[in-house]
Amino acid sequence: MFIKDILKTSRTISCEFFPPREVEGINNILEVASRLKPYNLSFVSVTYGAGGSTQAFSEEITLRLKRELNFEVMAHLTCVSQTQPEIDEVLKRLVSAGIENIIALRGDPPAGDSNFVPVEGGFAHASDLIKHIDQKFSFGIAAACYPEGHTESIDLHSDIQYAKLKVDNGADFLVTQLFYDNQDFYDFVERAEKAGITVPIIPGILPILSAPQIRRFTSMCGASIPSHLDTQLDKHHDDDKTVRQIGIEHAINQVQDLWANGVQGIHFYVLNRSYSVSKILDSLQIADHTNLSKTTT
Numbered sequence: 001m002f003i004k005d006i007l008k009t010s011r012t013i014s015c016e017f018f019p020p021r022e023v024e025g026i027n028n029i030l031e032v033a034s035r036l037k038p039y040n041l042s043f044v045s046v047t048y049g050a051g052g053s054t055q056a057f058s059e060e061i062t063l064r065l066k067r068e069l070n071f072e073v074m075a076h077l078t079c080v081s082q083t084q085p086e087i088d089e090v091l092k093r094l095v096s097a098g099i100e101n102i103i104a105l106r107g108d109p110p111a112g113d114s115n116f117v118p119v120e121g122g123f124a125h126a127s128d129l130i131k132h133i134d135q136k137f138s139f140g141i142a143a144a145c146y147p148e149g150h151t152e153s154i155d156l157h158s159d160i161q162y163a164k165l166k167v168d169n170g171a172d173f174l175v176t177q178l179f180y181d182n183q184d185f186y187d188f189v190e191r192a193e194k195a196g197i198t199v200p201i202i203p204g205i206l207p208i209l210s211a212p213q214i215r216r217f218t219s220m221c222g223a224s225i226p227s228h229l230d231t232q233l234d235k236h237h238d239d240d241k242t243v244r245q246i247g248i249e250h251a252i253n254q255v256q257d258l259w260a261n262g263v264q265g266i267h268f269y270v271l272n273r274s275y276s277v278s279k280i281l282d283s284l285q286i287a288d289h290t291n292l293s294k295t296t297t
């Protein structure tokens with residue numbers, strides 16, 4: 001089913017995984033996903049690696065989440081290291097496997113490079129990939145957006161214009177980069193609406209698991225940590241168990257506030273761990289999300 005059609009009738013709860021470095025890690029991700037199965041997630045997704053085996057693992061996990069665990073899956077696809085015909089081969093395999101939804105991204109420059117350089121015969125921007133998929137295939141398409149601005153963008157205005165271009169080129173909804181201050185999200189939504197973006201904007205929530213890790217992630221993606229949260233992370237810097245609990249509580253507060261303010265879904269960056277997201281979903285009393293109640297099977 002197209003996620004855009006799910007969004008017409010209910011709010012969504014979704015979870016994102018990332019591919020392991022070694023093939024042995026694939027079963028672990030399927031195991032984590034199966035632990036989240038009782039929450040009747042609206043869809044799950046798997047990030048697309050920078051090249052080689054991680055791209056193959058990403059595709060394999062995507063297909064197995066659908067085939068073996070019967071999840072609605074949104075495949076991630078980037079412009080990194082593949083020409084247009086190579087991307088088409090991936091898309092055809094996804095079609096054959098019955099995958100109906102794609103989040104189309106540019107991808108980050110390879111480690112060590114500061115600029116993204118498209119391969120010859122490839123795509124330079126997510127909006128180009130989206131246009132191509134929309135014209136040649138019948139996928140439901142999502143795109144990324146950045147409440148605090150993308151790290152390479154000149155300013156928030158141009159950033160929103162490029163987000164709008166992705167929608168104009170065929171994106172049915174947007175999923176945000178992680179953020180820890182909901183005001184950043186609300187400000188972004190206001191800018192998006194002013195720019196004429198009318199599709200659903202799904203906030204991406206990353207429950208913090210460790211202080212050094214989240215400092216690394218936020219400095220890479222340009223997200224900020226509010227000072228009260230920052231102080232708590234400093235205080236418990238080496239204590240992952242306490243930091244994980246702080247992360248759960250912060251995420252619960254974020255999600256309750258977002259839900260009360262009418263968001264159309266929540267996308268969890270689960271970092272291949274089920275504990276925090278399970279605790280968050282257990283604690284939320286989101287009455288009008290029909291998919292959220294636990295099943296007995």
Ligand SMILES: Cc1cc2nc3c(=O)[nH]c(=O)nc-3n(C[C@H](O)[C@H](O)[C@H](O)COP(=O)(O)OP(=O)(O)OC[C@H]3O[C@@H](n4cnc5c(N)ncnc54)[C@H](O)[C@@H]3O)c2cc1C
Pocket residue numbers: 046047048049050076077078103104105106107108109124125126127143144145150151152153154158159162166175176177178204
């Ligand atoms: C929900 C989500 C999922 C993600 N999944 C993955 C994943 O699976 N794999 C992965 O490698 N990365 C993933 N990323 C990270 C993403 O690939 C990076 O943030 C990347 O740097 C930008 O990707 P994009 O699709 O937003 O690119 P774009 O929309 O192409 O934007 C990239 C930069 O170029 C600018 N820009 C856009 N269009 C134009 C234009 N026409 N002319 C000039 N400038 C332009 C934008 O302002 C921005 O600064 C994800 C991010 C999010 C939020």
